[in-house]
Amino acid sequence: MTTRVEIFTDINCPFCYLGKARFEAALAEFEHRDEVEVVHRSFELDPALPADQTGPVIPRIAAKYGIGVDQAAANERAIAAQAAQLGLPYRSSGRDYGNSFDMHRLLHFALEKGRQDALLDALYAGNFAEPEPVFGDRERLVAIAVRAGLDENQVRAVLADPNAYAADVRRDERDAAQLGATGVPYFVFDNKYAVSGAQPTEVFTQALTTAWNDRTAPLITVDGDNAPACGPDGCPS
Amino acid sequence: MTTRVEIFTDINCPFCYLGKARFEAALAEFEHRDEVEVVHRSFELDPALPADQTGPVIPRIAAKYGIGVDQAAANERAIAAQAAQLGLPYRSSGRDYGNSFDMHRLLHFALEKGRQDALLDALYAGNFAEPEPVFGDRERLVAIAVRAGLDENQVRAVLADPNAYAADVRRDERDAAQLGATGVPYFVFDNKYAVSGAQPTEVFTQALTTAWNDRTAPLITVDGDNAPACGPDGCPS
Numbered sequence: 333m334t335t336r337v338e339i340f341t342d343i344n345c346p347f348c349y350l351g352k353a354r355f356e357a358a359l360a361e362f363e364h365r366d367e368v369e370v371v372h373r374s375f376e377l378d379p380a381l382p383a384d385q386t387g388p389v390i391p392r393i394a395a396k397y398g399i400g401v402d403q404a405a406a407n408e409r410a411i412a413a414q415a416a417q418l419g420l421p422y423r424s425s426g427r428d429y430g431n432s433f434d435m436h437r438l439l440h441f442a443l444e445k446g447r448q449d450a451l452l453d454a455l456y457a458g459n460f461a462e463p464e465p466v467f468g469d470r471e472r473l474v475a476i477a478v479r480a481g482l483d484e485n486q487v488r489a490v491l492a493d494p495n496a497y498a499a500d501v502r503r504d505e506r507d508a509a510q511l512g513a514t515g516v517p518y519f520v521f522d523n524k525y526a527v528s529g530a531q532p533t534e535v536f537t538q539a540l541t542t543a544w545n546d547r548t549a550p551l552i553t554v555d556g557d558n559a560p561a562c563g564p565d566g567c568p569s
Numbered sequence: 570m571t572t573r574v575e576i577f578t579d580i581n582c583p584f585c586y587l588g589k590a591r592f593e594a595a596l597a598e599f600e601h602r603d604e605v606e607v608v609h610r611s612f613e614l615d616p617a618l619p620a621d622q623t624g625p626v627i628p629r630i631a632a633k634y635g636i637g638v639d640q641a642a643a644n645e646r647a648i649a650a651q652a653a654q655l656g657l658p659y660r661s662s663g664r665d666y667g668n669s670f671d672m673h674r675l676l677h678f679a680l681e682k683g684r685q686d687a688l689l690d691a692l693y694a695g696n697f698a699e700p701e702p703v704f705g706d707r708e709r710l711v712a713i714a715v716r717a718g719l720d721e722n723q724v725r726a727v728l729a730d731p732n733a734y735a736a737d738v739r740r741d742e743r744d745a746a747q748l749g750a751t752g753v754p755y756f757v758f759d760n761k762y763a764v765s766g767a768q769p770t771e772v773f774t775q776a777l778t779t780a781w782n783d784r785t786a787p788l789i790t791v792d793g794d795n796a797p798a799c800g801p802d803g804c805p806s
Binding site: 333334336342344345346347348350351366367377378393396397407411414444445446499503507510511512514515516517518520521522523524525526527528529530531532535538539542547549550551552553554555558559560561562563564565566567 | 570571573579581582583584585587588603604614615630633634644648651681682683736740744747748749751752753754755757758759760761762763764765766767768769772775776779784786787788789790791792795796797798799800801802803804
């Protein structure tokens with residue numbers, strides 16, 4: 333029986349980028365990795381941000397949290413150093429902030445197309461490792477989605493319709509609140525175990541192992557009546 | 570948080586066809602239906618059947634289970650009557666039997682493309698409601714898959730490669746055994762509750778309600794250390 337991991341994430345979240353790599357390092361070494369299913373779910377760090385408001389992240393962070401620009405820049409460099417330890421490219425200055433709602437809508441579309449993980453990697457790379465901004469530029473977003481294997485015309489149709497997959501994003505965000513996620517990344521294993529934050533790889537190994545061992549608990553049968561079914565001995569009706 | 574329903578099924582199984590309709594009737598009335606995720610999983614009733622062995626099901630059933638052809642035909646008519654009560658088309662004679670492995674491989678391919686449910690409906694309709702046999706005729710299978718919204722060339726590529734998605738089918742069958750499924754349809758709710766057989770709709774309503782109410786149990790946190798995460802108040806590193 334598969335183990336299911338749901339990862340709540342935002343494109344604006346550098347620790348989501350790092351946490352994904354740490355989780356994947358654990359998964360790559362996990363004996364039952366072929367029976368682990370991963371799905372990415374939406375969490376906006378700043379859902380109230382107007383879609384047309386975008387710009388360099390360092391002065392934004394400094395203003396929002398009342399720290400100096402130097403301190404904000406140092407934080408970015410510290411994250412870049414952590415990324416480097418994981419072999420992840422990270423530009424230590426120059427990334428933008430912006431509203432990620434359209435990206436989350438696209439991630440739900442990509443889930444239907446079997447390209448969600450590829451799109452999330454492409455969005456992270458676009459935001460954290462490449463010089464062109466990913467916010468406020470629809471053509472750039474289309475190019476990233478196409479790079480992740482999605483059909484250009486379908487991507488444009490999703491982006492052009494603000495209602496497309498919007499309910500899926502909102503549902504994820506309600507679920508996140510219900511599951512106790514106050515920040516991201518937030519990992520949920522088989523609706524039972526949670527890992528909060530970009531924990532060390534061994535914590536993900538522990539969570540995978542715990543969830544895996546737990547999945548063999550016997551099922552509870554709902555209703556005991558015999559109902560018609562087919563088995564190796566036929567279909568008694 | 571979504572509730573996840575896994576339905577083990579075989580194309581050769583008339584009660585899977587009926588059970589799907591009963592489950593869907595319950596789901597359509599379920600208050601939280603938009604937060605229920607359904608996935609179909611593979612179960613072959615006769616995995617040892619050679620792929621080139623196919624033919625009318627009634628004499629096959631009669632021979633296999635040592636009943637008269639008249640009794641086997643009467644069983645089919647009884648199933649057709651149950652199908653009619655659900656508004657499902659069902660030809661009361663003339664369907665074929667055959668090896669369903671290629672169909673299960675295609676259902677896994679369709680899952681990746683977001684068309685699994687549509688393909689299963691099309692396969693059931695092809696086998697139980699339409700006069701042309703679905704076994705032993707690759708062109709017919711391609712036509713059914715295309716009708717379900719899949720790309721013809723990709724479908725042909727999957728069918729031409731006997732290894733494509735074969736491991737997924739085998740994994741489902743191992744999981745079915747582990748979950749205690751000895752026949753189909755077999756419904757598993759959130760890896761915790763099971764419904765066996767084409768139960769009445771109200772049993773599915775009960776299972777959905779039980780699983781839904783259960784999903785709000787608090788998560789167990791794996792590791793208590795604070796790890797870097799981003800929240801509404803920023804990304805302390």
